Amino acid sequence: MTDLESVYGVNAAAFPTSAEAELVDRLRKSTDSFISLVAEEKDLIVGHIFLSPVILGTARDLKLMGLAPMAVRPENQKQAIGSALVEAGLKRCEQAGIGAVVVLGHPEYYPRFGFIPASQFEISCEYDVPDEVFMAMEIRSGYLDNLHGTISYHPAFAKL
DSSP states (O other): OOHHHHHHHHHHHHSSSSHHHHHHHHHHHHOSSOEEEEEEETTEEEEEEEEEEOEETTBTTSOEEEEEEEEEOGGGOSSSHHHHHHHHHHHHHHHTTOOEEEEESOTTTGGGGTOEEGGGGTEEESSOOOGGGEEEEESSTTTTTTOOEEEEOOGGGGGO
8 A cells, every 4th residue: 555545544544534645645636835744653544644734814925834634543533643744834834934724623632732723713614614713823923913814725625
């Protein structure tokens, strides 16, 4: 099995449908500036995180990423693998000069990494979601100061 097949398998196993696994494949083929990391255990891929560029309003020169999806095989969950992937993904964003990251996710989970409701930055999501599940985190302090608007994801997300 190739790494790409293993990553597909992790995402398909972690979510109710294969939509997120297919999203990763579409994003990998259609965007250049992505971050894709895996977690391995005994030479098997058990976790995966994907970050891809997002756009705030019409500002195409900002360095922003969207964290989605992050997946861990069900039998490997509750072992801090997801946390390690998020931390590694954020570190990789910092190394790449990314200014901020947004996530559409569990409000009990992502704040531990520094994510807060994006509305506190006057930023909204293009999708109609509750305020507490759309979060942002500045990688570079002050990066989102004086910015506001709506985050747009890659068109591949519309197929979810």
